[in-house]
Amino acid sequence: MEPLLSVTDLKAYYRTEAYGVSRTVRAVDGVSFDLYPNEIYGLAGESSCGKTTLIKVISGNIKNPLRVVDGQVRFTAPGIDRDLATMTTDELRKTMRWKRISYVMQGSMSVLNPVRRIVHTFADIVATHRGLRDRAAFRKEMSDHLARLGLPSEVLRSFPHQLSGGMRQRVAIALATIFQPNLIIADEPTTALDVVVQRGVLQLLKQIQADSGNTVLLVTHDMAVHANVADRVMIMYAGRIMEEGLTETIFQAPRHPYTKHLIGSLPKIGERTARQGLPGSPPNLSDPPAGCRFHPRCPAAMDVCRTVVPETLHLVNRHRVACHAVALEEGLPVPEPDLTAAGGGAADPNRTEDLR
Numbered sequence: 001m002e003p004l005l006s007v008t009d010l011k012a013y014y015r016t017e018a019y020g021v022s023r024t025v026r027a028v029d030g031v032s033f034d035l036y037p038n039e040i041y042g043l044a045g046e047s048s049c050g051k052t053t054l055i056k057v058i059s060g061n062i063k064n065p066l067r068v069v070d071g072q073v074r075f076t077a078p079g080i081d082r083d084l085a086t087m088t089t090d091e092l093r094k095t096m097r098w099k100r101i102s103y104v105m106q107g108s109m110s111v112l113n114p115v116r117r118i119v120h121t122f123a124d125i126v127a128t129h130r131g132l133r134d135r136a137a138f139r140k141e142m143s144d145h146l147a148r149l150g151l152p153s154e155v156l157r158s159f160p161h162q163l164s165g166g167m168r169q170r171v172a173i174a175l176a177t178i179f180q181p182n183l184i185i186a187d188e189p190t191t192a193l194d195v196v197v198q199r200g201v202l203q204l205l206k207q208i209q210a211d212s213g214n215t216v217l218l219v220t221h222d223m224a225v226h227a228n229v230a231d232r233v234m235i236m237y238a239g240r241i242m243e244e245g246l247t248e249t250i251f252q253a254p255r256h257p258y259t260k261h262l263i264g265s266l267p268k269i270g271e272r273t274a275r276q277g278l279p280g281s282p283p284n285l286s287d288p289p290a291g292c293r294f295h296p297r298c299p300a301a302m303d304v305c306r307t308v309v310p311e312t313l314h315l316v317n318r319h320r321v322a323c324h325a326v327a328l329e330e331g332l333p334v335p336e337p338d339l340t341a342a343g344g345g346a347a348d349p350n351r352t353e354d355l356r
């Protein structure tokens with residue numbers, strides 16, 4: 001099957017200037033992955049690992065100081081085959097936003113206007129992106145759409161503040177699916193909600209995906225959400241992909257030490273002792289460590305990890321992992337440490353690269 005979205009060697013950097021000193025933050029640094037029709041793909045990783053930057057690029061929200069430095073974001077669906085990284089913001093807004101790619105974010109108030117009834121927000125979006133002639137037909141269409149999602153049509157007459165947080169988030173999902181987009185990007189969609197409400201919202205996302213056969217890119221740091229909802233999961237750390245695989249593989253047989261740590265830190269029922277955190281914090285991406293970016297925190301780090309960027313290994317069952325220790329476990333050749341690399345990232349091929 002052909003991917004809906006094929007991201008190839010994407011590099012997206014922030015270039016900032018303060019007190020005459022310029023800094024380049026390598027937030028997404030050589031990322032490649034494919035999203036297929038009819039799947040929920042989970043994107044996981046701690047704060048600052050580059051999740052938001054990656055979805056900014058995919059959703060066409062590229063503004064100064066963010067720049068796409070290299071790579072492709074190819075979107076292929078009936079009637080369209082384009083590299084999103086080369087499209088202008090205006091073109092993306094007119095041809096892709098809502099109709100092809102829609103976006104559900106944490107706390108829906110940013111999409112629901114607090115001083116307007118919900119029906120008006122729906123009408124604005126439809127008027128802008130499809131045109132709105134017959135108001136009665138529009139109301140019927142919206143009521144039917146909400147009914148399909150199990151939502152009462154009365155919400156259309158409400159103001160956002162009259163609804164609970166969970167209901168607002170369901171309305172935001174309804175809004176994002178009006179035009180049956182090929183891709184729904186859900187960015188921490190349940191993070192602000194309590195666990196019971198969270199379950200209902202995730203159930204709705206799953207139901208929509210199953211009914212329409214579209215693709216959901218689910219972005220959250222919460223591994224428990226991925227375990228419950230995603231078909232495949234990708235783990236990012238410091239702007240790079242550490243591991244990707246089917247959800248059951250990632251949770252039952254993780255290979256990368258970082259993935260093992262993320263899964264090991266999930267609470268278990270009946271457990272009374274506190275879980276051990278991983279010492280240290282994600283690196284400063286304007287001066288990332290050489291070699292594997294996880295090596296300063298990795299319990300399995302070897303000399304080679306400090307100087308040579310690990311290649312991505314392709315294991316069975318669509319499982320990918322970038323780790324020298326895993327290569328060793330697999331009996332694959334592991335490079336010698338690069339003795340010419342002098343700390344601070346000199347062995348990182350991207351360090352000499354400048355913004356184009």
Ligand SMILES: Nc1ncnc2c1ncn2[C@@H]1O[C@H](COP(=O)(O)OP(=O)(O)OP(=O)(O)O)[C@@H](O)[C@H]1O
Nearest residue numbers: 014016025027046047048049050051052053054285
């Ligand atoms: N506008 C900006 N200017 C400079 N650096 C930025 C900017 N926005 C983000 N960054 C940096 O880019 C890196 C990746 O950030 P990003 O927000 O993509 O991570 P994230 O995984 O989404 O984290 P979070 O869950 O906290 O949003 C971080 O080092 C962050 O400090």
